[in-house]
Amino acid sequence: MTDLPHSPEQPVVAVETSRWKTFLKSDIVWSYRHSPVTIVASIVALLLILMAVFAPLLAPYNPFNPATLNLMDGFTPPNSSSFSGKYFALGTDSQGRDMLSTIMYGSRVSLFVGFMATLFAMVMGVGLGLVSGYVGGVVDAIIMRVADVQLSFPAILIALLIFGVARGIIPPNQQEGAAVWVLIVAIGLANWAQFARTVRGATMVERQKDYVSAARLLGVNPIIILLRHVLPNVLGPVLVIGTISLALAIIEEATLSYLGVGVPPTQPSLGTLIRIGQQFMFSGEWWIILFPAITLILLALSVNLLGDWLRDALNPKLR
Amino acid sequence: MHSSLTRIAAVLVASTMLAGVANAETIRWARSSDALTLDPHSQNQGNTHTLAHHIYETLIGRDNDGSLTPRLATEWALKDGDPTVWVFKLREGVKFHNGNDFTAEDVVYSIERAKSEFSNMKQLHAEVQSVTAVDDHTVEFQMTGPALIYPNNLTNTFIMDKTWSDEHDLAVVQDFASGASNYSVLNTNGTGPYTLVSREVDVKTTLTYNEGWWGEKPPVTDIEYLTIADAQTRISALLSGEIDIVQDVPPQDIERLSNTAGFKVEIGPENRFIYFGYKFGDEPLKSSNITDSNPFNNPLVREAMELALDRDAIQQVVMRGQSIPTGIPNPPFVRGWTEELDAYPAPDVEKAKALMAEAGYPDGFSVTLDTPNNRYVNDEAISTAYVGMLGQIGINVTLASRPVAEHSPIILANESDFYLLGWGVPTFDSAYVFNDLIHTKTELHGTYNVGLYSNPELDEKIIALGTMDDMDARDATVAEIWDVVKADRVLLPIHNQVLAYAMREGVTLPVQPENQPNMTTVTFE
Numbered sequence: 091m092t093d094l095p096h097s098p099e100q101p102v103v104a105v106e107t108s109r110w111k112t113f114l115k116s117d118i119v120w121s122y123r124h125s126p127v128t129i130v131a132s133i134v135a136l137l138l139i140l141m142a143v144f145a146p147l148l149a150p151y152n153p154f155n156p157a158t159l160n161l162m163d164g165f166t167p168p169n170s171s172s173f174s175g176k177y178f179a180l181g182t183d184s185q186g187r188d189m190l191s192t193i194m195y196g197s198r199v200s201l202f203v204g205f206m207a208t209l210f211a212m213v214m215g216v217g218l219g220l221v222s223g224y225v226g227g228v229v230d231a232i233i234m235r236v237a238d239v240q241l242s243f244p245a246i247l248i249a250l251l252i253f254g255v256a257r258g259i260i261p262p263n264q265q266e267g268a269a270v271w272v273l274i275v276a277i278g279l280a281n282w283a284q285f286a287r288t289v290r291g292a293t294m295v296e297r298q299k300d301y302v303s304a305a306r307l308l309g310v311n312p313i314i315i316l317l318r319h320v321l322p323n324v325l326g327p328v329l330v331i332g333t334i335s336l337a338l339a340i341i342e343e344a345t346l347s348y349l350g351v352g353v354p355p356t357q358p359s360l361g362t363l364i365r366i367g368q369q370f371m372f373s374g375e376w377w378i379i380l381f382p383a384i385t386l387i388l389l390a391l392s393v394n395l396l397g398d399w400l401r402d403a404l405n406p407k408l409r
Numbered sequence: 410m411h412s413s414l415t416r417i418a419a420v421l422v423a424s425t426m427l428a429g430v431a432n433a434e435t436i437r438w439a440r441s442s443d444a445l446t447l448d449p450h451s452q453n454q455g456n457t458h459t460l461a462h463h464i465y466e467t468l469i470g471r472d473n474d475g476s477l478t479p480r481l482a483t484e485w486a487l488k489d490g491d492p493t494v495w496v497f498k499l500r501e502g503v504k505f506h507n508g509n510d511f512t513a514e515d516v517v518y519s520i521e522r523a524k525s526e527f528s529n530m531k532q533l534h535a536e537v538q539s540v541t542a543v544d545d546h547t548v549e550f551q552m553t554g555p556a557l558i559y560p561n562n563l564t565n566t567f568i569m570d571k572t573w574s575d576e577h578d579l580a581v582v583q584d585f586a587s588g589a590s591n592y593s594v595l596n597t598n599g600t601g602p603y604t605l606v607s608r609e610v611d612v613k614t615t616l617t618y619n620e621g622w623w624g625e626k627p628p629v630t631d632i633e634y635l636t637i638a639d640a641q642t643r644i645s646a647l648l649s650g651e652i653d654i655v656q657d658v659p660p661q662d663i664e665r666l667s668n669t670a671g672f673k674v675e676i677g678p679e680n681r682f683i684y685f686g687y688k689f690g691d692e693p694l695k696s697s698n699i700t701d702s703n704p705f706n707n708p709l710v711r712e713a714m715e716l717a718l719d720r721d722a723i724q725q726v727v728m729r730g731q732s733i734p735t736g737i738p739n740p741p742f743v744r745g746w747t748e749e750l751d752a753y754p755a756p757d758v759e760k761a762k763a764l765m766a767e768a769g770y771p772d773g774f775s776v777t778l779d780t781p782n783n784r785y786v787n788d789e790a791i792s793t794a795y796v797g798m799l800g801q802i803g804i805n806v807t808l809a810s811r812p813v814a815e816h817s818p819i820i821l822a823n824e825s826d827f828y829l830l831g832w833g834v835p836t837f838d839s840a841y842v843f844n845d846l847i848h849t850k851t852e853l854h855g856t857y858n859v860g861l862y863s864n865p866e867l868d869e870k871i872i873a874l875g876t877m878d879d880m881d882a883r884d885a886t887v888a889e890i891w892d893v894v895k896a897d898r899v900l901l902p903i904h905n906q907v908l909a910y911a912m913r914e915g916v917t918l919p920v921q922p923e924n925q926p927n928m929t930t931v932t933f934e
Contacts, residue, residue: 155800156796156797156798156806157801157803159797161719161722161727161797164727165726184727184790185790185793185794185797186726262779262809262825264696265809350812354807354808354810355789355810356808368641369640369641369659370661371641372644372662372665373661373665375661
């Protein structure tokens with residue numbers, strides 16, 4: 091009797107501790123702890139994201155401020171001092187930008203575009219998927235056929251198409267300012283179909299369940315039923331697709347920028363850096379392409395591994 | 410049975426091999442961007458002319474040393490007793506690719522077409538009052554005055570077949586800026602050494618030797634002309650043996666290519682300068698945060714911009730030594746160039762900042778710079794570098810980098826506030842620069858004066874140049890115009906280009922100063 095687990099004077103803490111303990115004992119944590127690859131991937135991803143988010147505080151130089159650049163510092167090799175006497179750990183690119191700082195700022199652009207595009211695709215895909223699965227009939231058929239058509243094209247092609255159309259619509263002197271947003275919309279629109287398909291399937295299953303029927307009988311507004319009751323129950327797979335989509339969106343942004351249709355060269359993303367760097371592969375300035383490429387690989391790979399793990403951990407059949 | 414089959418096969422193989430040795434020399438030639446159109450008078454642009462020179466011909470050609478050579482015209486002279494008339498004797502026995510005879514009426518038709526609306530070549534023929542066919546092989550050009558250097562203006566004006574053109578309704582030149590098209594944009598009928606076999610815009614154009622050509626048969630009989638926008642892909646294609654000649658070699662690859670066994674690089678100065686242009690006039694800029702005035706219209710701002718431009722740094726780092734910095738939009742090849750004009754100020758950021766403050770822009774301003782990214786050597790890198798330099802004096806530049814096919818229409822529609830462009834001078838005379846870049850933009854002149862600079866006093870002098878009969882007086886007027894152009898900073902010249910052609914060992918394509926090499930000049934070892 092005296093060794094009660096929780097003393098009555100601290101009931102709140104007790105509940106929290108027990109929740110935390112429950113979480114620690116959950117399947118997800120167990121699976122995380124027993125997957126060294128996932129632990130490494132999550133640390134790498136976290137470091138890269140922190141590096142990007144806090145770039146203005148961490149980076150030794152601000153490569154996006156052209157006023158601080160000295161062209162004569164261009165092509166400084168890694169770990170050496172430049173023409174103007176500055177030290178550059180990873181060398182400089184053709185414009186005299188510090189590679190390390192440029193990569194940190196470039197990851198920011200890449201991650202921002204990746205997150206926003208995934209969010210865009212998620213909101214659009216989940217929304218359409220819920221409607222499609224819940225309403226059914228003609229609406230379902232139309233939405234799903236559009237998704238089918240879109241899934242039969244490579245996402246990058248759709249993104250290029252949307253990018254091209256946007257360039258045609260936006261007046262020339264506003265294109266550069268809008269470039270990042272156009273990229274986000276282009277990549278987002280190219281990726282919504284996956285979300286829609288998954289959510290639609292899950293919604294159709296949930297729709298048959300008693301709690302939904304009960305809510306309907308009570309006369310609850312269908313929008314409220316979808317958002318408050320159905321949505322939370324279909325979020326698991328959305329999370330998985332979202333993570334993998336993020337990795338894909340980062341790669342797609344890099345590909346578009348590599349093709350020269352992405353962000354302006356004065357504010358390079360990782361893909362733009364790789365595009366600039368590959369001009370100097372033959373002439374021996376290897377560091378201009380190598381470091382951004384490694385960063386991109388690490389970023390995409392770690393996010394992808396996290397997505398894979400999440401899929402396995404949330405899917406009881408694979409356990 | 411078996412042996413006879415083998416024998417037939419052997420003969421077939423031998424004959425194809427013999428044929429291969431005897432006449433099929435294919436050159437696979439790659440450059441960064443394609444001809445903009447095949448309509449011979451629609452675009453006055455280097456890549457477009459380069460391809461057209463293989464298919465069409467001009468009355469007069471230009472040698473690699475800059476001298477004029479006979480082409481479709483064999484002789485030309487001012488008419489006895491009338492210095493306002495040029496008489497051209499035409500080559501006899503020349504046929505167009507479709508078999509039609511080349512006669513004086515084709516010349517009359519072509520020059521009139523080149524003078525018509527939408528033609529990009531019309532400023533070259535502004536002094537032509539009328540063209541008349543005296544007989545089948547003599548043409549007279551009535552000029553508005555004594556136009557001494559006029560034959561220099563004919564080296565890029567191609568002669569079309571009147572009958573063929575009438576059949577296909579080609580009287581109106583393609584209006585390129587508005588995206589119009591006509592039959593001649595993809596179909597050709599010239600008198601040139603090669604005929605068009607196939608064309609896939611921005612990908613590949615194939616040409617084959619025109620057996621009826623009047624000239625001596627060149628070693629190259631078939632041409633595959635490829636557009637490979639990416640420099641590294643272009644160089645890789647050369648290294649892997651997919652192509653024989655790369656016309657646009659990035660400076661950073663020259664050293665490595667020269668040191669690679671089996672390849673060589675031909676280098677020579679080009680008759681072309683690269684410059685930045687800006688919008689004149691009181692109207693506020695479209696891309697600027699200053700909405701009540703045009704900062705570029707202020708001479709102090711233009712001076713500050715020149716002082717911010719570190720030409721030597723661009724030459725050393727961006728161009729790796731492969732350029733000749735210049736202070737005047739005029740290459741040394743051109744009559745009217747002087748060393749004094751060519752001088753440029755040393756960069757001075759402090760003074761530039763002071764000038765910006767004096768001009769009323771102590772906090773600078775923002776603007777968009779439009780740059781092509783596949784037209785000139787390292788064009789995007791030059792612009793990126795200048796964005797950094799302008800940042801140091803408070804001018805906050807957004808860089809809009811586009812392929813030349815997108816860049817050109819924006820520029821030509823006067824849509825750009827601030828742009829990078831290059832200009833070659835095919836006439837080797839200053840008047841060509843004045844007519845197109847300095848003269849107020851009108852029907853006939855100032856086609857590429859897209860900054861809309863306008864100085865009526867200069868306009869008068871520029872027009873007068875066309876019909877001056879005293880060469881010394883003309884040179885003096887040219888010098889006067891240059892002094893104003895330099896003082897006003899109408900354009901901001903960066904450097905003259907240096908050309909580098911890379912090719913596999915065994916093939917030689919000499920550098921052509923206008924960067925319009927002709928595959929007829931290729932030799933094999």
